[in-house]
Amino acid sequence: MEKLRLHGFNNLTKSLSFNIYDICHARTQEQKKAYVAYLDDMFSADRLTQILTEVSDIIGAHILNIARQDYEPEGASVTILIAEEAAYDGPTPDAVVGHLDKSHITVHTYPEFHPDNGISTFRADIDVSTCGLISPLKALDHLIHSFESDVVSMDYRVRGFTRDVDGVKHFIDHEINSIQDYIPEDICNRYQMIDVNVLAERIFHTKMRLTEFSLDDYLFAEKAADLSEEEAAELTDRIESEVNEIFYGRNFANGANDSE
Template sequence: MAKPNLLRLQDHDQITKELSFNIYDICYAVSEDQRRRYIEYIDEQYDADRLTRILSDVAEIIGANILNIARQDYDPQGASVALLMSERMLGRSSTATHVDKSHITVHTYPETHPHTGLASFRADIDVATCGVISPLKALNYLIERFESDIVVCDYRVRGFTRDIKGRKHFLDHRINSIQEFLSRSIRQKYECFDVNVYQENLFHTKMHIKNFQLDDYLFEAKADDLSFKERERIKALLSHEIQELFQGRNIA
């Protein structure tokens, strides 16, 4: 007997929910050697093996079974991982539903500026699910795991499902903003801005770090070893870089 608060469907839930990130981490490496070592450090910290562990955790958080994993490290830098998933069915020893409709992917892009000493690490992440599992459950975990300075996040609901009366449903849960699913600690840490298109079931949130300590952004250096003038110059560079990446355009 169906629970009274659940919508009875003609078949399984065929709505696709996709959560997409551009996540940026910013750093300052003064010399060419330091910038090279920064890229090496990022490639070691976020190689295909570690990315696989992170995405496997995501699958566990949202309640999905992993069907297949493809991963690759690249030369000179970067890595990619893709997980094919299925919905976990309670009370069964195995699953065979949504075999080719749910996935998680991540691609990394370490990068350095040739002159200023600025360096950045970008990760593009997509979590797409069908059925009752929701990618929004992994939202906070992914933001915290990549220690992000900037997060550009999209949540899109596609397709429809049909109830037993034949009526189409284009959204299977309530949502007004991605921010509703952020933890309190993340909301306190970031400035968040929404650009939502409700009639298209498209939700867009941009976030940037509110405050930063210079030591957290210096690679192989300490702020106390720099002059006041040099510290202020680097802070201005970092702030400008964060604003450009956040706004997605060059700022004079």
Template sequence: MKDKYKLYGFNNLTKSLSFNIYDVCYAKSNREQWDYIAYIDEQYNSERLTNILLKVTDMIGANVLNISKQDYDPQGASVTLLIAEESMVPFKDGETVVAHLDKSHVTVHTYPEYHPDNSIATFRVDIDVATCGEITPLSTLDFLINSFDSDIITMDYHVRGFTRDIAGKKIFIDHHISSIQDYIDDEILQKYDAIDINMYQSNIFHTKMLIKELDLQNYLFKTDVYELPPKERLLISDNLRKEMIEIFSGTNVY
């Protein structure tokens, strides 16, 4: 915040960011689908995911209290970080003490899966960042988007509770926001079609993004695009785009 509110006590607003990405791929045979899932599982194992969350934690100015991580069999991984911050809490007599305030948690989960009929495999990552205080987790969005191959992105941001200024007036949100897109770099936004569904009175913000350009080679696993006849390329591209549209819209369109 450029102009900080003068608060009675400390800022106890809860700010929650839910960040979800989908990476879509074409894997022709059952064997290739399982190989793709194994590849993704290795690429985004709990160790790498932990490093991503540690960076997020550093960006929001929090300290790690505890790390819990797990790789699952046959696939998937989860990481949870409990985080906190050190804050100076003013008292009425003007003295200050250092208080250890809970800043909540950061979590990530992965979900590899594949379509039974059209050879489309999907890798989903869910990240949740919950903070308490002045700093908003929205500042981490560019880093998170660039940390994954993101074909579809859905984001939810919610500010809950209230704090008070020194006159006792309730403050339900301490920063201006009209859209989550305001916190995403313009270069990134140009690559996506994006829509907002916001409930301003409740401080709830929702944004969905769908990749605009589809370079088929980037979506083929263990296959070169020039090995495929033109008709098959069109069919694969069509199936990929249909899968993305359904995920983006949250509806079985086709």
């Protein structure tokens, strides 16, 4: 595709919200605590910083600043300020981010537990907002593989406009009909996907869930072979129900949704 010749800076803002859910069954209080400790280690602020730094490299952004924080009792947040080109040749400053200018990457984690039945759902929210030629869609493959989640919900939007050398406005600078256009085939083959796209407004939404189910993948400190057939069947139903409710955004037990 021939590059669009612009009058000045590319003012288009491209924002990707990447929301993942990982479901687990932790039967006892001790297992729940061990699961939280595992998540805090696996997705600590340091580990999340590494993932987001790799995302910055993939999309061709330059890191200007990093702010990160682990929380008590659990959870972590990371904010990275990025630019399309290096702002200067010196070292990256160590100052805390006070405000963000044009482009940024953030992540927040949310461990959550059902009060009674042992279902634990870990959620991570990642936002990649870029301005200019760089696009967060280039990092989809890396983000999906980094978290290997049961359910993934993604929103992509292009805002603003830029002008070409003749002064004509351009409200998007790349072809896209669906976020799925930018997801590798091997990932598409592993997930069920649904789309809600508003092309005229440059708003794209894709939701994914794993198609293969193995109970062992959802048990913490237990194995399916050690369960009775009745226990295995009950846990399978509860876990699949959790996945379905998150994927479709409604509670199937009472037929209600968040707006009702």
